[in-house]
Amino acid sequence: MRTQVGIIGAGPAGLALARMLHLQGISSVVIENRSRDYIENRIRAGLIEHWAADMLTDIGVGERMKREGLVHWGTNFAINGDIHRIDFKALLNKRITIYGQQEVVKDLVERRIADGGPLLFEVDGVSVHDLTTDRPKIQFAHEGQAIELECDFIAGCDGYHGITRPSFPDGILNVYERDYPFGWLGILAESPPPDHDLIYSYNDDGFALYTMRSPTLARLYLQCDHDEHVDAWPDARIWENLHKRLGGARKLQEGKILQKGVTAMRSFVVEPMQYGRLFLAGDSAHIVPPTGAKGMNLAFADVVMLSRALDGFYKKQRTDLIEGYSKACLKRVWNAQRFSWWMTQIMHRFPDETPFDRRRQISDLRYITSSEAAMKSLAEQYVGLPID
Secondary structure, three states, X not given: OEOOEEEEOOOHHHHHXXXXXXXXXXXXXXXXXXXXXXXXXXXXXXXXXXXXXXXXXXXXXXXXXXXHOEEEOEEEEEEOOEEEEEEHHHHHOOOEEEOOHHHHHHHHXXXXXXXXXXEEOOOXXXXXXXXOOXXXXXXXXXXXXXXXXXXXXXXXXXXXXXXXHHHOOOOOOEEEEEEEEEEEEEEEEOOOOOOOOXXXXXXXXXXXXXXXXXXXXXXXXXXXXXXXXXXXXXXXXXXXXXXXXXXXXXXXXXXXXXXXXXXXXXXXXXXXXXXXXXXXXXXXXXXXXXXXXXXHHHHHHHHHHHHHHHHHHHHHOOOHHHHOHHHHHHHHXXXXXXXXXXXXXXXXXXXXXXXXXXXXXXXXXXXXXXXXXXXXXXXXXXXXXXXX
């Protein structure tokens, strides 16, 4: 097989890149080791920044999002039950959209199939070769057949556990990471969300986040120990803590809990994001704690940068954008890491914190929710910085 760009991974990054390249007249092949059913039903958070929602519309995959997505022009910060609204519309005239990542994937898969571009599921034994030549290769098996795909470039959009990042030679990558001493218990419940907008709640008993999947489905999160087993959280304990951490400022209606699971929190970045003609994008290169809601948005930003670089290469024989891909992406990645870390440390109870630390956190939150300048700074980062 032969194509211009081989894309490993059919998540939001890989599929969005394939669509952008198609619009630019650049051929690609997308391969994925999971089934179509798996990737379309893998539940992930879905907070989409202002620019990213516009981008999805611009590339022709935003119609269902505009019909079914929940648009928010603000968010709420609660301090031990005292709720303050941060008005994105008044501050910036920008919004965020809640639309599940799996729904984004469904839309992108449907568009890819309509475009007629190769999209191969359930591939095995993927490996990459000849990365420093002008004809790198991807080898894999599909439906019992061994295949070698010759490319001009390879995009590694295969996530943290994928094969592309480990394919960098030893000594190339610098790894920066941080583990947090707590996790999130995520709950999906048949319960109306307690507010039209999200509620980020700082509480003496720990952080909680109140968000939604629809007007009748609440997506709720509770701070818990990073290694805690979900069995330690029976439904009664979950509702007790959700009510307590909301603090009575809003009414939370209980309902059937459909899903629950514990997720550890970590920050992770590798530099550089490219080697030869292999380029990393999305979770293969960086992971952020979910407090800042930047994961999928960073993946989209990566592939916007990569698609621009490839367009410049094929249409104008430019190599500077290809060579500068990693530097351009990492500037935004570190901005998102800083914001996500800041949101995490300001909202969560740390096991080694002192009374001083708690007073400082509350003072920070009171300043943020009372200063227009502070609210505007938070809103600017939360709704998404513009793409350079």
